[in-house]
Amino acid sequence: MNPGEHVTEIVIFTVLFLVVSGMGFVAARWRRPQDLASLNEWGLGGRNFGSWITWFLVGGDLYTAYTFVAVPALLFGAGAMGFFAVPYTVIVYPLVFLVLIRLWSVSHVHSLVTPADFVRVRFGSPTLALLVAITGIVATMPYIALQLIGIEAVLKTMGIGGSGLLSDLPLIIAFVILAAYTYQSGLRAPALIAFVKDILIYLVILVAIIYIPARLGGWEVIFGRAQEKFAATPAPGDGILLNANNQLQYFTLALGSALALFLYPHSITGVLASRNRNVIKRNMSALPAYSLLLGLIALLGYMAIAAGVKPIGTDNNTVVPVLFDQMFPDWFAGIAFAAVGIGALVPAAIMSIAAANLFTRNIYREYINPQATDAQEAGVSKLTSLVVKVGAVLFILLIDPQFSIDLQLIGGVIILQTLPSVAIGLFTRWFHKAGLIAGWVAGMGGGLVLLYNISNPAIKHAHFGGSAFPLEKLGFDTKMTIYAGFLALLLNLIVAVVGTLVARAAKVPDGPDGTRPDHFTADEGDPRVKDLELESST
Template identity: 30%
Template structure:
């Protein structure tokens, strides 16, 4: 029953998404239609696609598991979403305007056009692809867990990861961003209903009188769960970590290439601003997601191998009937499928337009589209390899992706705030930022000087300082305004 219901939800959504895309014949032949939806998404479609990047497996499986393992540090979800929306209200319309005026498709297009440096577009494109692959890893980790839950533990981790990647690729290769927008709407509605249903019934599953009583029982049973540093003080997840991590996520959120590209898909500036105003409402859902994590802790849920990513899946499987498990599993599949598809689509677009096209300027639009789809196979394979190589929580993987993409943030903000910024300075900042983020010596220094600080935020500050210094020292002509 679990397998049948899961397949019905996933295949039904995929069929509807493909049908919605095929109504737009240009989606099969136009890079702009496939990658940015023809630049005409209205408020409703843009809302679901944008919100779909918030309500993912990172949010539902990752945050609930983080609450189960650490307690209060899961509150990171509340702060980061609201801060991201506030920054997006100012930043997204500027990105959209630059894309409309210069017919941009990818984030790397923006860097190459604004700073008049094709080579910088290549550098940014490669950096963006790396960050996207790390983010795809989140979706494949979650989707492979659901595959094993529905097909049985006898399915190996490799087989489940390959199945997850294959389903994700099949979804995006033949449709594009428009199909992802349709599926995002279905996924959001289903997930809200599922989370609401779980929260209404969860108190009876753990011996509590009400939803709020679950929080009281958790505090009584696990003192310190509701305040920092949470259940594992040795992990260093203090209030300083919360503030610096939330700020790093907020500053880097719209720099993620797929969200940058999403801005280009909006039909108007008003569409973007209205979404930014209402987007923080989604952060309220984390109250219920954290509630489910605490309930799993009270229920004594123990996922296989202590895997925090599987906590909510295990809790539902242990405490609910098969039909409910099937509905949850099918909806959770969509949580991974939709954002994962958009991530792969974006990575493929960047590869063809910003890595291949500069080397082969005469490549046709149809050939670029084919290259984008082929590249996604490689990127999905790398993400599968990363999935098998580690067992970090979804939240930890997500913060790594934000730290990596944050190295492009100063170049974006300087483009809109400081006319003196130029390509050489931005590139110097990127190099310095990655050194500050990845070198073991730098990591040891930050741990000694700024304990509990998010290293991605420190590296972003180093990046910005070096970029600004080089731009001041090295003269160059003023770039065209974006």
């Protein structure tokens, strides 16, 4: 595409992108404390966000470029399987309601910043905490890469692309801007930007679900043409309805993704920044509104089929931007592109902050500088947030999946291995630390082996071609597939249980539990909650 044909779109996109980026820098003065030089302030926004800010922050954190680009692209290429994202976001909130309220309480009692901090206190094992921290960092990188892919897809659609380093310059500039305001403002930046991001996304989607079907002849035409496409090019698992080969994959993928979503460090970061337990309860009740939005966004994939959209080259991630370019007037297409781009900035910032906090608290402070001051922690976390973004770019270069959603699904396989120690650990101390470590090793090793053996002929990848593992590779006479993360988690849990029984029988010393039952129900103003502001100044 020629940039000269997209001048209006480029101008509007650039203006909105720069305005929002400016807000990211201004955010350093928004609700500013006397000193930002601590993880409680830089990394958690002072732990004082109310219901509205938390709703936009967590929503902006979870509904990302993955929502706008990856889910519709999967429906465009594979059909009904792409709808797995809708049921998983429906079932996730009751699970989160039970789990994260307890994590909020115990984290405030002990001034915890990361899930690995909790594991360190709960199981008394720096080794297990280190494994959880490394897992969180590695799983977050492909998720950040997914956000950068969203920006890249928009730039390609506007004709800003080509070959060589120069073609990547706009993406590099966006990356540098993101890194700069995250470094300066911390969590306050995405919290402030999330307001604009969500307003733009709701505006674009409400217009899209009315305007585009009207231009295409209605929903009957849209679904009819999608059915024609999949009938003409039959492939296992494709179609507007699920079939016998992909139903198990759909179920396990939805359940596995729901279990993984709030294990991600960035999800926990948004929740720990909340003021009290009631803020979390209200948000878990209101956030399903985004699930309705997600269902509508997914249908953009079928609209693209009906509109005859052709991806740019072989990049299915450009399907939605090209649809907007074809169907909307130039000025509104520019707004839609800005919504996608800004929708990538918010989660990318939170994710890099969360990963940086993991490194700082559970690697740097635990093993490198145990006497680190608050200011030193904040400084290290700022620098690490930059390194994490570079790592995310490497994921784009090395993995190069056909569907960008595979980046998130591969990350899900990895982060699921922290479920026994983090999520289950919030309810029981039955597991022995040795059993949990053994389970993590088995689950992580097994998960990586499964991912390595998943091929994708469409992009000529013999390995790491997705997350749908063929059961025939386990000796079953079937064409069915299953989510690799689900199998890896089962292996993790089995080994953790067996390892715990063996460790108890052998009387292997366990780590001390630094929590008490009442720590999991403490709330704002409760005398059990430490004065975090006072603590950070001492």
